[in-house]
Amino acid sequence: MANILETAPHDWKYVSEGGATIVFSYTRSAHSDFDGMVLRLRKISLKKSATEGPDNACGEEPDDPTIEYQTKCMQGLIPPEHLPRLQTVHLDRSWLEELSRLHNSTRPENRRAKDEIDLKRKKGVLATDLVGGNWLAVEIKPKWAFLPSPIHLSEETxxxxxxxxxxxxxxHLRARGxxxxxxxxxxxxxxxxxxxxxxxxIHDLWDAWVASNATVNNLKIFARGKFVTPSEAHVMLSENEAAGEEFSVIRDAFASALVEPLLRTPVLHILSDLQRDLDALDIEGLSRLWRLTESSAILNQTNPSQASESVPTSTPLGVTSRCIQAPDPTISDWIDFVHNYSSPDKPTLDHSNPSPDHLRYYILAYLLSATFKDCSVIVKLDFLQSCTTASNVTPNSVTVIDLDPKKVDKLKDWEKLDQEIVRTYASANKKTCIDAWKSPNTT
Ligand SMILES: [Zn+2]
Known part of the structure; x- marks a missing residue:
């Protein structure tokens, strides 16, 4: 396992952070374990940090679950050349203190007010640096790839x-709010x-990026590791291009450069297939199967004389009750699931008539589908030319990131959100979206 003490805290540069983690990139090329890599560290809220003791409990700290989920599950579903390389790295408290002291002032103020690097962690994650090199990195969050099969949808939806x-x-719902x-x-x-x-x-993503001043989360652009906003769009041009190019020229050059890798990569098709196949029932069908399973469990378990008083009202989707268990999948549950799912001789399920015996399958499948609905894709591009020449596209030009396991307790929230989205849209001027891969017998 790589040891962070072989690098100096000032060899790292702050890149970005999310709710739970913060990312630094290695700026030197002095160590083969760290060259071209970023370091992802867990954060802790200032409040929690102040109330906890100076060091955490004894015993070996487990590896970050993202690593196991990715190396043991995702590689069975997405070709490894389209996944970032991930590995665990040993940390050291005084090294982390120095890193935090050097870089805390570079963090956004609203983040600094809330949390800090968790200095007690013994392990962090090293990952391929997809945005920090001498290229353009385009991060797209594509979202839902398909229209649902109508079989399990209600009359209203x-x-x-x-x-x-x-x-x-x-x-539409977000814009209304x-x-x-x-x-x-x-x-x-x-x-x-x-x-x-x-x-x-691509043009629509670009226009929303411009209209929102780069705050929409479906498109992010980085040039040499720096986050680009629309007013700085000229930094996306290659050096021999005139700096005064019209904005519309940059927009067109961006689209022509990006369309090639997106057309040629198998990644989008893989994500679309996985999303659709794993979400065979829609949340409506999953919810119906949940209620059916619960009522058959009640019929089987309840003493008929107590039936009327002990029949509970329906439990929300994914919430464990006396009659129905829905624990979060462990990493070994996920490994087994993906192994069986990818096996060529897996049993075929009749999705039009799902059985309560297969409820656990459908829950895990739905959660995994949600991971693929929420992931992002990073495309590596050369700097833009206004007269486009074919970009240098290689398999590792397109990488899938943010593949995190989803939790069972999200299901009830997703069911509610689904109802709210459709209810609100029922009175809207309806757009027609064309699903190119829909099988003809599900229309
Ligand atoms: Zn659409």
Missing amino acids: RSIKTQTCRFCMHS SQEEITNYCPLDLFSGDKTRILKA
């Missing part, structure tokens, strides 16, 4: 959900495999 994709309906502009981006264009439609998706 069927005509809506099979016409407009989930992302477009959700954008915040008065923000609706993006025209439709994931079904991006996933279509059709050059004209992929170009349309």
Whole structure:
């Protein structure tokens, strides 16, 4: 395992952070374990940090679950050349203190007010640095790739959900709540495999990026590791290009450069297949199967004389009760699931008539589908030329990131959100989204 003490804290540069983790990139090329890598560290809230003791409990700290989930599960579903390289690295408290002292002032103020690097951690994650090198990195969060099969949809939702994709309906809801502009981006264009439609998706993503001043989370652009905003778009041009290029020229050059890797990579098709196949019932069908399983458990378990008083009202989807268990999958549950799912001789389930015996399968499948609905794709591009020449596309030009396991207790929230999205959209002017991969017998 690589040891962080072989590098100096000032050899690392602050890159970005999310709710739970903070990322630094290695800026030297002096150590083969760290060259071209980023270090992801866990954070802790200032409040919690102040109330906890100086060091955590004895015993070996487990590896970050992301590593196991990715190396043991995701590699069975996505070709490894499209996944970042991840490994565990040993940390050291005084090294982390120095890193924090050197870089804390570079962090956004609102983040600094809330949390800090967790100095008690003994392990961090090293990952391939996808954004920090001498190239453009385009991060797209594509979202839902398909229209659901109508089989398990209710009378009220069927005509809506099979016409407009989930992302477009959700954008409508978000725009209503915040008065923000609706993006025209439709994931079904991006996933279509059709050059004209992929170009349309890229233009729509770009326009939303501009309109929101780079705050939408479906498109992020980095040039040499630096986050780019629309007013700095000229930094995306190669050095021999005139700095005064019109904005529309940059927009077109960006689309022509990005469309090639998106057309050629198998990644989008893989994600779309996985999302669709793993979410065979829609949340509505999953919820119905949950209730059916619960009521058959009650019938089987209850003493008939007590039936009337002990029959509970229906438990929310994914919430463990006396009659139905829904523990979070452990890493070994996930490994078994992916192993069985990828096996060529797995039993075929009748999704049109799902059995309570297979409830656990459908729950894990839905959670895994949600991981693929929420992941991002990073595309590595050369700096832009206004007269586009074919970009140098290699398999590792496209990498899937943010593949984290989802928790069972999200299911009830997703069911509620689904109802709210469709209810709100029922009165909207309905957009028609075209699902290029829909099988003809599910229309
Ligand atoms: Zn759509």
